[in-house]
Amino acid sequence: MDRRQALSTVGGLVAGSFLPPAGNSPAGAAASYTNPVIWQDFADIDVIRVGGTYYASASTMHYSPGAPVLRSYDLVNWEIAGHSVPVLDFGAKYDLNGARGYVRGIWASSLAYRPSNRTFYWLGQIDFARTYLYTATAVEGPWSRLTTINTPYYDAGLLVDTDDTLYVAYGNTTISVAQLSPDGRNQVRTQQVFTTPSSVGTLEGSRFYKINGQYYIFLTRPANGQYILKSSGGPFGPYTMRQVLLDLRGPIPGGGVPHQGGLVQTQGGAWYYMAFVDAYPGGRVPALAPVSWTSDGWPVVQLVNGAWGASYPAPAVPAPPRQVTPMTGVDTFDGTALKPRWEWNHNPDNTKWSAGNGLTLRTATVTNDLYWARNTLTHRIQGPTSTATVQLDHSSMRDGDRAGLALLRDSSAWIGVKREGGTARVVMVGGLTMDGSWNTTGTGSELASAALSGGSVWLRATADIRPGAARSGTFSYSTDGTRFTRLGPAFSMGNDWRFFMGYRFALFNHATQALGGAVRFPRFELSTP
Numbered sequence: 001m002d003r004r005q006a007l008s009t010v011g012g013l014v015a016g017s018f019l020p021p022a023g024n025s026p027a028g029a030a031a032s033y034t035n036p037v038i039w040q041d042f043a044d045i046d047v048i049r050v051g052g053t054y055y056a057s058a059s060t061m062h063y064s065p066g067a068p069v070l071r072s073y074d075l076v077n078w079e080i081a082g083h084s085v086p087v088l089d090f091g092a093k094y095d096l097n098g099a100r101g102y103v104r105g106i107w108a109s110s111l112a113y114r115p116s117n118r119t120f121y122w123l124g125q126i127d128f129a130r131t132y133l134y135t136a137t138a139v140e141g142p143w144s145r146l147t148t149i150n151t152p153y154y155d156a157g158l159l160v161d162t163d164d165t166l167y168v169a170y171g172n173t174t175i176s177v178a179q180l181s182p183d184g185r186n187q188v189r190t191q192q193v194f195t196t197p198s199s200v201g202t203l204e205g206s207r208f209y210k211i212n213g214q215y216y217i218f219l220t221r222p223a224n225g226q227y228i229l230k231s232s233g234g235p236f237g238p239y240t241m242r243q244v245l246l247d248l249r250g251p252i253p254g255g256g257v258p259h260q261g262g263l264v265q266t267q268g269g270a271w272y273y274m275a276f277v278d279a280y281p282g283g284r285v286p287a288l289a290p291v292s293w294t295s296d297g298w299p300v301v302q303l304v305n306g307a308w309g310a311s312y313p314a315p316a317v318p319a320p321p322r323q324v325t326p327m328t329g330v331d332t333f334d335g336t337a338l339k340p341r342w343e344w345n346h347n348p349d350n351t352k353w354s355a356g357n358g359l360t361l362r363t364a365t366v367t368n369d370l371y372w373a374r375n376t377l378t379h380r381i382q383g384p385t386s387t388a389t390v391q392l393d394h395s396s397m398r399d400g401d402r403a404g405l406a407l408l409r410d411s412s413a414w415i416g417v418k419r420e421g422g423t424a425r426v427v428m429v430g431g432l433t434m435d436g437s438w439n440t441t442g443t444g445s446e447l448a449s450a451a452l453s454g455g456s457v458w459l460r461a462t463a464d465i466r467p468g469a470a471r472s473g474t475f476s477y478s479t480d481g482t483r484f485t486r487l488g489p490a491f492s493m494g495n496d497w498r499f500f501m502g503y504r505f506a507l508f509n510h511a512t513q514a515l516g517g518a519v520r521f522p523r524f525e526l527s528t529p
Contacts, residue, residue, distance in 0.1 A: 031313075031314045032311045032312060032313055032314060033076040033288070033311065033312060033313075033314045034251075034310060034311045035251035035252070035277075035287040035288060035289075035308070035309065035310055035311070035312075036251065036252060036277060036279070036285040036286055036287045036383075037075070037076050037077075037078065037274075037286055037287065037288045038070075038078050038285060038286045038327070039282070039285050039382060039383035039384065040282075040283070040285060040327060040380040040381070040382055040383065041282060041283025041284060041285065041380050041381075041501060041502040041504075042056070042058035042068070042070065042276070042283075042284070042285065042286050043058055043059045043108075043260075043276045043283065043284035043500070044058060044059040044107065044108035044109070044155075044205065044260055044261075044276070044284075045057070045058055045260075045261040045262055045274050045275070045276055045286055046109070046110050046111045046157070046207060046261075046262045047261065047262040047263075047264045047274045048111060048112060048113055048262075048264060049264050049265065049266070049267075050113045052073060052267060052317070052318060052321075053071060053072070053073060054071070054072040054073065054074075054075055054264065055069055055070065055071055055072075055081075055111060055113075055120075055139055056069070056070040056072075056078070056111070056262075056274065056286070057069055057070075057084060057109060057110070057111035057122060058070070059106055059107055059108055059109070059500070060083075060105065060106045060343060060501075061101075061102070061103055061104065061105045061106060061107070061500060061501050062088070062094065062100075062101040062102050062103065062104060062105045062345065062346055063105075063106075063343040063344065063345060063346075063378060063501070064085075064087060064088045064094065064343060064344045064346060064347045064348070065083035065085055065086050065087060065088075065343060065344075066083060066084070066085035066088055066105060066106035066343075067083055067084035067085045067106050067109055067111075067122055067124065068080050068082070068083050068084075068340065068343075069081050069082050069083065069084055069111065069120075069139040071139065071324065072324065073317065073318075073320035073321065073324070074314065074315055074317050074320060075264070075266070075272055075274070075288055075315050075317070076288065076314060076315065077320075077323075077324050078324060078327075079324035079325040079326075079327065080325075080327065080339075080340040080341050081139045081140055081340060082136075082139050082140040082141050082143070082340055083141070083143070083340065083343075084109075084111065084120075084122035084134050084136070084139075084143050085106060085122065085124075085132075085134060085143070086141070086142070086143055087347055088101070088105055088106075088346070088347050089347075090105070090126045090127065090132075091127075094346055094347050095346060095347045095349075095374075096346045096347075096365070096372060096373075096374050100346070100371070100372070100438065101346060102371075102410075102434070102438035102499075103438055103498075103499060103500055103501075104126075104127055105126065105127075106124060106126075107124065107125070107155070108124075108155040108156075108204075108205050108260070109122060109123060109124025109125075109156060110122070110123045110124065110156050110157050110158040110168075110207070110208075111158075112158040112159070112160050113160070114160045114164070114166075115160075116164045118137060119135050119136070119137055120135065120136050120137070120138075120139055121133060121134070121135055121146075121158060121160075121166075121184065122134045122135075122143070123153065123156050123158045123168065124153075124156060125152040125153050125154055125156065125170075126152075128152050128154070129152055130148055130149060130150050130151070130152055131148070131149040131150075131151060131152055131153045131156070132145060132147075132148055132149075133145070133146045133147045133148075133149065133184055133185075134146060135184075146184060146185060147184065147185040147186070149180075149186065149187055151178065151187055151190065153168050153170035153178065154170050154171055154172055154204070155170060155171070155172065155204045155205045155206055156168050156169070156170040156206060157169045157170070157206035157207040157208035157217065157218070158208065159208035159209065159210060159215075159235070161210055161235070162210060164182075165179065165180075165182075166179070166180040166181075166182075166184050167179055167180070167208060167235045168180065168208070169193075169206035169207075169208040169217045170206055171192075171204070171206070172202060172203075172204040173195070173196045173201075173202050173203060173204070174192055174194075174195055174196070175192070175193055175194040175195075175196070175203065175206065175217060175219070175229070175239075176190055176191060176192045176193060177190070177191055177193050177208075177217075177235050177236055177237075178190040178191075179235070191236050193217075193229075193231075193236055193237040193238075193239055194217070194229055194237070194239050194241070197241075200221060200225075200227065200241075201221060202221060202222060203219040203220065203221055203227055204219065204220060204222065205218075205219060205220035205222070205259075205260040206218070206219060207219075207261075207262045207263065208235075209263060210235075211297075212297065213232075214230055214231065214232050214297055215230070215231040215232075215234065215235050215239075216228055216229065216230050216231075216263075217229040217239065218244075218262065218263060220259045220260035221246070221259070222259070222260065223256055223257065223259060223260075223278055223497075224246060224247050224256070224257040224259065225243070225244075225245060225246040225247070225257070225259060226243075226244040226245045226246075226258075226259050226260070226275070227241055227242065227243050227244060228241070228242055228244050228298070228299060229241050230242070230297060230298065242298050244299060244300075244301060245257070245258070245259070245301055245308075248301070248303075248307065248308055249306070249307035249308065250277045250287065250307070250308050251277070251287050251307070251308050251309060251310040252277050252279050252285070252287070252467060253466075253467075253468065254279075254466060254467040254468020254469065255277040255278060255279040255285075255467040255468070256277055256278030256279070256467075257277075257278075258275035258276065258277050258287045258289070258308045259275050259276070260275060260276060261273060261274045261275035261276055261286070262274055263291065263299065266315055266316070266317055267317060267318070268316055268317070270290065270315060270316065271290070271291040271292070271293070271299070272288055272289065272290055272291060272315065273288070273289050273290075273291045273299070273301055274286055274287070274288050275287055275289075275308075277467075278467070278497060279383070279465070279466075279467040279502075280465075280467055280494075280495040280496065280497055280502060281409070281463075281465050281467075281470070281471055281493040281494060281495045281502060281503050282381055282383045282463075282465030282466075282467065282502040282503060283380075283465075283500075283501055283502020283503070284500075284502070285383065287308060288312070289301050289302060289303075289308050289309060289312065290302040290312060290315075327341060327380075327382065327526075328382050328386065328526045328527060328528060329525070329526065329527075330523065330524070330525045331523070331524045331525075332358065332522065332523050332524075333355040333356065333357075333358050333359040333521065333522075333524075334355075334356065334357070335355060335356060336354070336355055336356050337355065338355055338359075338377075341379060341380070342377055342378070342379060343377075343378050343379075344375065344376065344377055344378065345376040345377075345378055345408065345506065346374065348364075348374060348375045348377075349364040349374050349375055352364035352374070352375050353375050353377075357520075357522075358393070358520045358521055358522035358523070359377070359507065359520065359521040359524075360518055360519070360520045360521075361375055361377070361403070361507065361508070361509040361518065361519055361520075361521070362375075362509070362515075362516075362517070362518040363398075363401060363509055363510055363511040363515045363516065363517045363518070364510070364515070365510050365511065366510075366511045366512065366513065366514065366515060367510060367511075367512065368443050368512050369440050369443045370402075370406065370408075370412065370414070370432055370443070370444070370508060370510065371412075371432070371434065371440050372440070373508060373510035374510075375508070375509070375510075376406075376408070376506050376507070376508040376510075377506065377507045377508070378408060378504040378505065378506045378507075379504060379505045379506075379507075379524070379526065380502075380504055380505075381463045381465050381502065381503055381504060381505060382526060382528055383465045383466070384464070384465060384466045385462065385463065385464045385465065385466070385528065385529060386462070386463060386465075386526055386527060386528045386529075387460060387461070387462040387463075387526070387527050387528075388405060388460065388461050388462075388463075388505040388524065388525070388526050389458060389459070389460045389524070389525045389527070390405050390458070390459050390460075390507060390521050390523065390524045390525075391456060391457075391458050391459075391481065391521060391522045391523045392404065392405075392416070392417065392456065392457050392458070392459055392519055392520075392521055393455060393456050393519060393520040393521075393522060394417045394419070394424055394452075394455060394456070394457065394519050395455030395456070396517060396518040396519065396520075397417065397419040397424065397509075397517045397518070397519060398419065398511070398513070398514065398516050398517035399419055399420055399421065399422065399513060400419070400420065400511055400512040400513030400514065401417075401418075401419050401509065401510070401511050401512070401513075401517040401519075402416060402417070402418055402508075402509070402510055402511075402512060403416050403417050403508060403509035403510075403519040404416015404417060404459055404507075404508065405459040405460075405461050405475075405505065405506070405507060406432075406461075406505070406506040406507075406508060407461055407463060407473045407491060407493060407503050407504075407505065407506075408503065408504050408505070408506040409493070409494070409499055409501070409502070409503045409504070410433065410434040410438065410494070410496075410499045411432065411433050411434070411493070411494050412432035412433075412444075413428070413429060413430040413431075413432065413444075413473065413475070413488075413491040414428070414429050414432075414444075414475075414506075414508070415427070415428050415429075415459050415460075415461060415475035415476070415477060415487060415488070416429075416459060416508075417452065417457065417519075418446075418449075419517075424452045425449045425450065425451060425452055426449065426450050426451075426452050426457055426459075426477045426487065427446050427448065427449040427450075427487075428446070428447050428448040428449070428475050428487045428488025428489075429444040429445065429446055429447065430444060430445065430447050430488070430489070430491055431443075431444045431445045431447075432444040434499075436498065438499075447488045447489060448487045448488035448489075449487075450477070450485070450487060452479075453479075454479065457477055457478070457479060458477060458478040458479075458480075458481045458484070459475070459476075459477055460475065460476045460477065460478070460484055461473060461474070461475050461505060462474050462475075462476075463493065463503060463505070464493075465493070465502065465503060467495065468495075469495065470492045470493060470494055470495050471492075471493050471495070472490040472491065472492060472493065473490065473491040473493050473503075474486065474490050474491070475487050475488055475491070505526070507521055507524070
């Protein structure tokens, strides 16, 4: 008997009632959905429902703005509505000013809604130093900082209790609960409530709930398990623990075990668990499964053939008031503000870019290292494979400038334009690398090039982000926007997890000699086969 079989024999721990395979539902049953529900990099999901609308928050590390808020009306189709952290004003390293914030910044954090003042709350700790709390009356913003708390609530889960008290569950292995002041600005009490048994190992990623009068802290065992604590005696315990899943086969071939997410209840009373699946090189992607409850109040993930289902019947919810905005498609940067799908690599220099009639990037940094260049604008890759195509007006570049479209991570490559000696060439560059401390170890080398005439070129990057192995990205260019020519060798995208964030498409323009140049991107398109 393997571990999974052994666990399924323990009442209420792992295996729940088994659902029929998708497509075998009775006539008239609801349509099905497939996992992942979002094949983009949204990790450490916290999910809530306010009325008939679902919201989720995710980690963004060093990308700015941080902590995207996603919105859905059915738990299956999602759009990016805004960001809870407008700017990473946590130190100069987040500005690429003398230091860098790679793999720091917005980690597992929490999103909550407080009915008493109709306000959304985002709470997260930064750099193990302190905790920040932001609020907004609409997820689109504006979001503003409410307070800073000196206790760093690691992997926090925020609970708005039925009596309107604010509590935070947090910690790694040692789990604590803090109570905040009525206005949320200060900590008034904190207490350790649980120590993880050594047989379990590490527990973190708290999500805090009150369900049917009982308190629950939902915890992850990275990166292959999920546990839950339950208290009938109040938010400070005592708590008992039960295993929810361990080494459960996930819904993405080559991907990891679904874990570290949140529970949410539909308007009709059904429960769902949204977790993420490690799916590098693309990142960590959300998957959804129904949940039932045992008679003594423990959650059970509903399985399909002993695994987290690749497909389930769709949640029974009212028809949505509108269709959500697709996460793929065309952006012509027609407004003065960027759409929420975009995030900068670290904070931008806002004097060096503009939108409206395309995206204009003026050089903001003199460097030969893309990882040090400010105002690199990123977009998540759509899985399992997708293509980014961008038009680049390079007529205002200056000698020494580099601009283009990258596949960006700790090992990167790009296609773009180099201007030297008054002449522009289209080039493919590989070999941009970082070490495990996120210091640059390679600034790249030119692997292919072609002559350019005129002031505009179309650049294309295609990325295969199916997990389980290193995958390929390829680059091509066009002088008319229709006929594309492959440039350079395939780029092998690494699938190591330690950078946490997955590969992204990135638009950039930086100088190697002197500031003053500019480029314009009139159009960006993200498409799938």
